[in-house]
Amino acid sequence: MELKTPTSLVFGVNGERFELSNVDPSTTLLEFLRTHTSFKSVKLGCGEGGCGACVVLISKYDPVHDRVEDFTASSCLTLLCSIHGCSITTSEGIGNSKDGFHPIHERIAGFHATQCGFCTPGMCVSLYGTLVNAEKTNRPEPPPGFSKVSASEAEMAIAGNLCRCTGYRPIADACKSFAADVDIEDLGFNSFWRKGESKDLKLSRLPQYDQNHNNVRFPLFLKEIKPFVSLASEEHGWYCPTSLKELQGLFALNHANETRMKLVVSNTGMGYYKDNEGYDVYIDLRGISELSMIRKDRTGIEFGATVTISKAIETLKEESRGDFLSDYVMILKKIAEHMNKIASGFIRNTASVGGNLVMAQRHHFPSDIATILLAVDSMVHIMTGTQFEWLTLEEFLERPPLSLDSVLLSIKVPSLKLSESESSEPRGRFLLETYRASPRPLGNALPYLNAAFLAKVSPCKDSDGTVIDTCRLSFGAYGTKHAMRAKYVEEFIAGKLLSARILYDVVNLITATIVPKDDTSHAAYRSSLAAGFIFQFFNPLIGNPERITNGYLNEHTNLSSVKDFGLTENRKQVHHDKTPALLSSGKQVLEAGTEYQPIGEPVIKSGAALQASGEAVFVDDIPSPKNCLHGTYIYSAKPLARIKSIKLSPELKLDGVRGIISSKDIPNGGQNSGSKSSFGEEPLFAEEIAKCVGDRLAIVVADTQKLADMAANSAIVDYSLENLEPPILSVEDAVKRSSIFQLPPFFVPSQVGDVSKGMAKADHKILSAELKLGSQYYFYMETQTALAVPDEDNCIVVYSSSQSPEYVHANIARCLGIPANNVRVITRRVGGGFGGKSLRSVTCATSCALAAHKLRHPVRMYLNRKTDMIMAGGRHPMKITYSVGFKNDGKITALELEILVNAGIYVDCSPIIPRNMIGALKKYDWGALSFDIKLCRTNHPSRAAMRAPGDVQGSYIAEAIIEKVAATLEMDVDSVRSINLHTYTSLKAFYEDSCGEPHEYTMPLIWSKLNAFANYEVRVEMVKEFNRTNTWKKRGISRVPVMYEVTQRATTGKVSIFSDGSVVAEVGGIELGQGLWTKVKQMVAFALGAVKCDGIDGLLDKVRVVQSDTVSLIQGGLTAGSTTSESSCEAARLSCDILVERLKPLKEKLQKEMGSVNWETLIIQAYAQSVNLSASSFYVPSTNSSRYINYGAAVSEVEIDLVTGETRCLQTDIIYDCGQSLNPAVDLGQIEGSFIQGLGFFMLEEYETNLDGLVLVDGTWNYKIPTLDTIPQKFNVQILNSEHHPQRVLSSKASGEPPLLLAVSVHCATRAAAKEAKKQLLSWSNLDGPDSTFQLEVPATMPVLKQLCGLDIVQTYLKWKMGSMGRNSNHL
Ligand SMILES: Cc1cc2nc3c(=O)[nH]c(=O)nc-3n(C[C@H](O)[C@H](O)[C@H](O)COP(=O)(O)OP(=O)(O)OC[C@H]3O[C@@H](n4cnc5c(N)ncnc54)[C@H](O)[C@@H]3O)c2cc1C
Ligand code: FES
């Protein structure tokens, strides 16, 4: 078939044809889909390739082989022009509410794997891509209902996608349910099957899947056009040359015209280098066959520069079946394995090998590929102008940055020369190992350091040792210009017989050689990693020549299995440690309540399948009204400065910028109010003086969000520090300068007992010990967003992603100076809030409203991730000083605390912190407790409530103190915990107004139940045994209790019944992903069921909960504090009770007349008889029972790697008391999800700022929330259905925040493991005795742990070993 030459850009989206002739080539696929099509399932979570919310499937036709290639890609980085000829499939394209959902959507829903649903479409497409490709393989046909995909592939499909809500376990289960090799009994809790059903029955209940579900229908019209397009307009051009000659021609032309030109392959580099610069011309290199070829011959493998990383991996793996030498095959396989940890699948599928190397060469990108290819002596082929040359990769990297008219053509991994391998020296062998230390083990995180070592080794003829003939040691990504070889060390070691002494020298040389540049973070850690990796590589070879003759090269993984290194032993001796093939598994124990059906049933989350298909509408999915403008903030870069002027860069073409809105634009009668609560107010925009970094100065409003972002980025703010005091940047300074927020009396927590008396009783005291805690960012997947639409008569309608529409409403009226009844705020769903959308959302919505009001245009804002991170504030950092007294047996007699909380510049909700903190800290009986908590007002961004605000810090402080006491007494920490747990009597003393009745105190029951559930005592012994027999990994296990006070708040509800019997409910609470709508739906069905007519069982399906609308339902309040679901349920129930009362007389009358009455008839009659079928109510909890305590406990076991400081959570077991759960599936999701968010706080998430308070981590590249590979490998949760709680809403209790605190168990277990590591380190230096009073920082990141385990651990070990082996040994 003759292919047609295109004159415009043609592609398909979900089968629909698009043809565009004038495209700005910088447009991304995501921008196009979200602004020009109805397909909104691709979400913008980061815009930098790091979250997976925007993943699409790209299908490309290959006319030569007449086949379609399908791969996932991030649409936020893919340029629209580059998808010419492709078919795009989004989540709504694989299934939807109209044509039927795909089984992926249905299973995601049934496995309760969505919460806010913002990440879900991306997850679905990621899995879909894996299924599509698995079905293409020639693997055996799977059993009916399954795919050819394996369970670990299915799970890995989503390993690069972020979810901030669920904790991943249920998503992974939904994915695995498609795998032919999964034992479905291992899959987690779901709504498809019931306990005790046979496997066959269970299988039949899963939404049926067959391969036809994956027939991506590649549109015929796309097969008929040539795959590459060139588009040129007056402003810009997109060219796709198909030969080097054509490319050279384009270079010459551009040179002559002085156009700004950019070469592109897949544009993923933009994820890191977000150049805001526009280019006139883009040259797509993918059409040039020389750049896309893969050539293999006896001399090696050559990859064209545009070959994708995925394709390279596939090729390298294939070679294990080829006819290369075994050593070379091993090398290729290792390179492939390492490459598999670069970014995530949806990036690797498009990112080119050449693009990566050019980024490394030109911009010093911390590349993995450069490091590993450097070790294997790779070559690169370059074209500059019309000149061609071959260079070693090393020469290439060392050259000055590649000029713009230079092109990397190909990369060659040379084969090992025969003379260097098997033929000439039969006993010599090559060895290659690659290393990578990064916060996420399986990728999607840049490494702190990477390394690759190639060595040729042979057995020593005269002794039983190993000689290193030659080696290449390559290191990169550690804060250096580019990957480099440690040549001096290579020379030093060449020809030497390996011994502990030689290795010791090598390690020291490496530490002195691998030194990061001055401004690199964790510099000493990175150097110590280099030493550790060198040690790992060479140590197994000391005195082990038989390993070479045994051909260890054929068994690539056993380098680390050498006895000395201890890993084989680990596996053999500790039988409970079979490293699971899968990343996650879990057991969920929960009971469905039967008393108030359908309350208590694990009903599927309302709208879950819609979320999965991406049809669920978030604020930014609402189509823009005509002439809609877009805004973004200009914020202060100084902590305290006078703002003299704000200008936009004159160099940028900013034609579409419509204005800058600031405090000067507040209308007459309005107030400069950003938000207001009972605690105080904050301005919308700084008036004259900016008071913190990130303070709102103004918003820029432009025709598009991209333009507004660009303009704000280029804004030039003229600051002056004249006549200003220095800013307050520390809590100590705030105290010194009396900059303290006062606490309203109700929020002052109460002290317990007499501390001086308690101290007097103590046998021991720890005085003035210090702790510090940092901040945490919400990382809701949907950043702050709002859309404001001016309406008639000076009214305004605002769509806001908010936890507090009522506050948004009131504040907009205040700011605009209009009556409240001119404002209407609508919130349907929120893409994650976690407290960050309480008052912060008010400012965003008010900014939009002000701009809309002023410009008389609709205005929307969707903050980019960086702006959101800089302005968000996050969790409260604090400094804690404590003194504690205790008896010899560990019983604590008194605790005294002084806490300085950094509240930032405005009060926000900071006054809740002290009470929350003390509430959680009181989980132990401290004997007597006194404290002084100061809320320090500093020139940092305002800290706001983040999930479990104050509580998580309080709980941590309690554990840190308990651990210190145990360490001082050299006692087992668990016994100190147990001895200090409350009796009911002490509970009453500590929690006067919330402790409830004695039977409600379930902690003792949970504590002992958990012992059995987690097999705690046995595992404690196993951990000890593990630590005794392992040198380089240490484990710790820890059990912690959690108590968490919550308070119910008033809220509203309204229930209306339509004439067809369907019901609509509105409540004050907002659906944030916490399942509030689902619980309300169940409650409405239950409560209306009291009418007791026929057919009432099916009522659940007739109930719809709808968006919150502040005009329809006032006094909605704030959705926060974990109790809004129950309050909203109660408000809905009260409304239903009114309706039931109205319907009952009619129903009885009809029953008498007709014998039986069904729901529909009753309602028709009620309409006929003018019964009022809409009722609203306001639930106000009674003051004496509104506060109550939640109980839970967790056991976590972790393992730390002493060489890298990496921590893996091997297992977590939780028991949590949900009372009589309103919906155990929803509560399970809350427990797991909040635990993982807590794990992020304790282990991973560094929310670093500079001294001015500017957040240094501003995106997915440097802020690492948990991913699938960092959650507990085994995650078991039991929901305790405790007894009746007459004061609670149908006996239920809260689940949203308290379980977050349980994650402290991971931190405590890590500390226990670190203690073992320190003990061992001391023993090597012949220093016995404990060093257990150390503090483990939060978050306990890899550098933090490595510091504790000893940055020089391998040197210490080698010194010890040399000493213990005696100086005469050959191996010294
Ligand atoms: C989220 C994410 C995570 C990542 N994680 C890692 C990681 O852990 N380790 C790692 O090593 N890499 C990582 N990368 C980097 C990734 O490998 C590169 O972005 C990718 O390989 C670049 O390929 P590309 O085809 O998209 O290049 P493009 O983005 O199209 O180009 C990149 C740059 O190279 C130039 N260029 C491209 N090809 C050529 C050529 N042949 N000749 C001359 N100039 C050229 C372009 O002009 C541009 O300046 C990550 C990337 C992302 C987005
Ligand atoms: S939005 Fe594209 S990966 Fe995050």
Ligand code: FES
């Ligand atoms: S459900 Fe995954 S981010 Fe909310």
